[in-house]
Amino acid sequence: xxxxxxxxDAGAAQYLPVQTSSCKKGGYILIKDQPCKIENISxxxxxxxxxxxxxxxxxxxxxxxxxxxxxxxxxxVKQPITKRLEYNLCDISDGYLxxxxxxxxxxxxxxxxxxAIGEKIKSSYEADPDVQLIVTVFSVMGQEKVESVKExxxxx
Numbered sequence: 001x002x003x004x005x006x007x008x009d010a011g012a013a014q015y016l017p018v019q020t021s022s023c024k025k026g027g028y029i030l031i032k033d034q035p036c037k038i039e040n041i042s043x044x045x046x047x048x049x050x051x052x053x054x055x056x057x058x059x060x061x062x063x064x065x066x067x068x069x070x071x072x073x074x075x076x077v078k079q080p081i082t083k084r085l086e087y088n089l090c091d092i093s094d095g096y097l098x099x100x101x102x103x104x105x106x107x108x109x110x111x112x113x114x115x116a117i118g119e120k121i122k123s124s125y126e127a128d129p130d131v132q133l134i135v136t137v138f139s140v141m142g143q144e145k146v147e148s149v150k151e152x153x154x155x156x
């Protein structure tokens with residue numbers, strides 16, 4: 001009568017409500033339920049018939065598309081919860097990365113990016129497979145992407 005639960009998700013929110021006026025450049029915001037990184041934010045003065053407005057320019061984290069949002073400064077917007085995890089690169093096979101976290105857990109479900117970062121990972125790995133590469137994976141709203149790669153510098 002024993003059973004194992006692999007993943008338990010309590011349905012926790014993937015974002016926090018924050019006041020528009022507290023958003024900063026470099027922060028994250030949801031625009032049309034898409035996670036975006038804020039590139040510019042300007043606040044207009046309150047006018048004769050209304051409150052101050054914030055004009056937010058942001059770039060979609062995954063597609064790179066520029067999006068904008070205009071919201072009253074006192075209103076709440078959704079700020080996604082973001083995570084960055086570092087993994088050691090063990091192998092590249094069939095366009096997927098074999099990654100190991102600090103606990104020794106393996107992951108093989110992250111695709112090799114088809115951009116400059118992906119090229120850097122592939123060329124560094126093929127040039128010298130003995131060099132330890134650290135891959136940073138950015139996670140937001142249940143989606144993940146490889147954000148950066150660097151060589152392991154400390155020797156154990």
